[in-house]
Amino acid sequence: MVEKRKIKVVISKVGLDGHDRGAKVVSSLLKEAGMEVVYLGMYQMPEDIIRSAIDEDADVIGVSYLSGEHLVFTPKIVNEMKKHGLDDVLFIAGGVIPPEDIPSMKEMGVNKIFVAGSLTDPLVEYIRSNVRGK
Amino acid sequence: MKSKKGLFNPDSIQEIRNETKRWEKEVYPREKERLEVFETLSGIPIEAIYTPEDTAKMDYLRDLGFPGEEPFIRGVHPTMYRGRTWTQRQLAGYGPPEETNKRYKFLLKQGANGINGVFDYPTLRGYDSTDPEAYADAGRGGVAIDTIEDMRILLDGIPIDQVSSSMVTCQPIGNISVQSMYFANAEAHSIPFNKLTGTSQNDFLMETVVAIAPEVLPPKASFKLSCDAIEYCTKYVPRWNPVSFAGYNYREAGCTAIQEVAFVIANAIACSEELIRRGLDVDRFASRLSFFFSGHNDFFEEIAKYRAARRTWYRVMRERFGAKDPRSLALRFHVQTAGVALTAQQPLNNIARAAYHALSAVLGGAQSVHIDAYDEALCTPTELSSLTALRTQQVLQLETRVTHTIDPLGGSYFVESLTNQLEEKIVALLNEIEGMGGIVRAVEKGWIHKAISSEAYEYQKAIESGEMPIVGVNCYRIEDEKLPIELFQVPETLEIQRAKLERIKKERSSTNVQKASDAILRCCEKDGNLMEVVVEGVKAYVTEGEVTKVLKRYYGIWNPPLF
Numbered sequence: 001m002v003e004k005r006k007i008k009v010v011i012s013k014v015g016l017d018g019h020d021r022g023a024k025v026v027s028s029l030l031k032e033a034g035m036e037v038v039y040l041g042m043y044q045m046p047e048d049i050i051r052s053a054i055d056e057d058a059d060v061i062g063v064s065y066l067s068g069e070h071l072v073f074t075p076k077i078v079n080e081m082k083k084h085g086l087d088d089v090l091f092i093a094g095g096v097i098p099p100e101d102i103p104s105m106k107e108m109g110v111n112k113i114f115v116a117g118s119l120t121d122p123l124v125e126y127i128r129s130n131v132r133g134k
Numbered sequence: 135m136k137s138k139k140g141l142f143n144p145d146s147i148q149e150i151r152n153e154t155k156r157w158e159k160e161v162y163p164r165e166k167e168r169l170e171v172f173e174t175l176s177g178i179p180i181e182a183i184y185t186p187e188d189t190a191k192m193d194y195l196r197d198l199g200f201p202g203e204e205p206f207i208r209g210v211h212p213t214m215y216r217g218r219t220w221t222q223r224q225l226a227g228y229g230p231p232e233e234t235n236k237r238y239k240f241l242l243k244q245g246a247n248g249i250n251g252v253f254d255y256p257t258l259r260g261y262d263s264t265d266p267e268a269y270a271d272a273g274r275g276g277v278a279i280d281t282i283e284d285m286r287i288l289l290d291g292i293p294i295d296q297v298s299s300s301m302v303t304c305q306p307i308g309n310i311s312v313q314s315m316y317f318a319n320a321e322a323h324s325i326p327f328n329k330l331t332g333t334s335q336n337d338f339l340m341e342t343v344v345a346i347a348p349e350v351l352p353p354k355a356s357f358k359l360s361c362d363a364i365e366y367c368t369k370y371v372p373r374w375n376p377v378s379f380a381g382y383n384y385r386e387a388g389c390t391a392i393q394e395v396a397f398v399i400a401n402a403i404a405c406s407e408e409l410i411r412r413g414l415d416v417d418r419f420a421s422r423l424s425f426f427f428s429g430h431n432d433f434f435e436e437i438a439k440y441r442a443a444r445r446t447w448y449r450v451m452r453e454r455f456g457a458k459d460p461r462s463l464a465l466r467f468h469v470q471t472a473g474v475a476l477t478a479q480q481p482l483n484n485i486a487r488a489a490y491h492a493l494s495a496v497l498g499g500a501q502s503v504h505i506d507a508y509d510e511a512l513c514t515p516t517e518l519s520s521l522t523a524l525r526t527q528q529v530l531q532l533e534t535r536v537t538h539t540i541d542p543l544g545g546s547y548f549v550e551s552l553t554n555q556l557e558e559k560i561v562a563l564l565n566e567i568e569g570m571g572g573i574v575r576a577v578e579k580g581w582i583h584k585a586i587s588s589e590a591y592e593y594q595k596a597i598e599s600g601e602m603p604i605v606g607v608n609c610y611r612i613e614d615e616k617l618p619i620e621l622f623q624v625p626e627t628l629e630i631q632r633a634k635l636e637r638i639k640k641e642r643s644s645t646n647v648q649k650a651s652d653a654i655l656r657c658c659e660k661d662g663n664l665m666e667v668v669v670e671g672v673k674a675y676v677t678e679g680e681v682t683k684v685l686k687r688y689y690g691i692w693n694p695p696l697f
Contacts, residue, residue, distance in 0.1 A: 014270075015255070015267075015268075015270045015271050016255035016256055016259055016261070016267065016270075016271040017255050017274070017275060018255070018259075018344070019386075020387075021386070021387050021388055021474070021587075024590065024591075024696075025587075025590050025591055029594065029595075029598070039696055041696045043267070045267070066275070067255075067271075067274040067275040067514065067624075068274050068514070068624050069270045069271060069274055072269075072270035073270055096478070096511060096513070098512050098513050098621045099512075099617055100621060115478050116477070116478040116511045117477050117479050117511070117604075117606070117607045119597070119598055119607075119608065120594075120598050121598075
């Protein structure tokens, strides 16, 4: 019998914003929930994140935003995902994201958004129920 | 030396001790306690009640004294807020300098009495707005500055010989250029350097631990840049505070109140040692070292923290460095209310939170205060939210009368006991860092990174478990909440900065730019003071990104630990 593979999550900041507290804490909490987490650190560009997601064969990409850069980077990340055929990888965004931007981000192709103050259980639950069947 | 008498008569203390025991045994247990553990945010146990016994070993004149005198715990100035109230220094910065200049003027007109400029990520990390790494971040998190022309626009119409400016330059690599532009711009307006008052942040931990940049300079190089700016200001800009040790930001990244104070003081000790090694007398620079703390949720612990920080600093300066000038011995600090304590949920609640944070700062004797805007967990503050934050300061300052006596909580059995305990723990941590070889070494080893991120993790765990209630987040939630506030849109920045950079690069003398860049490189090679050459460089319209490239070429880059 093949042992079931752990869910693999790539977590990253993007661009020059250095507020990494949330990304690090979420990385630790998901590890604790039994997932395999690859934390890329700060200052990744969309291409870097996608390359890591491919190399790691990730199930989930999690990106942490803070100061409005989500509107610039989200379409780029989604395009890179499409270009490389990562259609079955979940893309989750978190952090300081104004609620009025959430519908347009979902339209762009973000699967789920967890704003500042979200708790871990719903996130873990969401990943477990929506991750691709492997 | 002053007297060493205790605060109380020993017989009374014995009597109080006996009575306390009786009360604890017979009276207190009549009712049940609400929680299993009562402790401060940094984990110090809190007793049901504090009595004279908890402060009995203190010597009033040695341990408390009077405002404006050793050990400065009751306040750094003799009259404190009865003479002059704290500076209301509201942070502002976004988009291109043309836009931020308008917000500065707005806040000054509304009664703010100092500028508090925050810079965008590319500026803090030493990039030009047009750099391929920076395109998405121009104007975000602060104002974009690329050349001295941007500095001129930013300060246009603001009398910088009368208004003090705080420049939240964060990292030495960004500070060296931005600060140089500020000084060079003053010179261009014929304002003598001794008229300039203000503060720049310039903290090497900001570069190597808290908000590390891609391709960050090695800790030693970043530390050198920080010390160069301090040395430069000590010699040429005597009323400028060339460093503000950014405990606030360490705290935002996750550390406790104890770590916050220990890390800034360890940092200040390292800078002092380096400046003394460079031949400066401690009393020439120590009075200009300034501190920046966070005003967080634990009201009394925060008050005790500010007081403990003052006494620890006094003892370090007096005992370790032999400083004599009272101004070297007095720790002066700015407080910003904790951004990390704000919630995106029910954002108007943040007005109440930030007001408590600010009250603790004022009861702790802060020299200047910024109150966070209620929408900061959602976006850059709007004009309305910025104004509300400023008005919160004014209500505190003008209506509550907390300013009418000095150190009003001095003598509180609880606050004095907490102050003593915090000081003890801060000193223990300072000794631990010393044992590692000092703060620069502790950064190189990744020890500080680990200490901060493990505390951030514990903090979140306490929220997740409900052990630490946060209103609107893990209790009293409103599902499908409709936000009653308008959100700020960052104005177009990149194209405006690009147009200016393109024009400047055409108009400036490329010979002068080359000369200036060469001078910076030569200064690196002979380990000279870099600020002296960067100030000249920016006058020739060398851009911030160009300065950074030379520095990185010479010092190389460092890969900081992720956790």
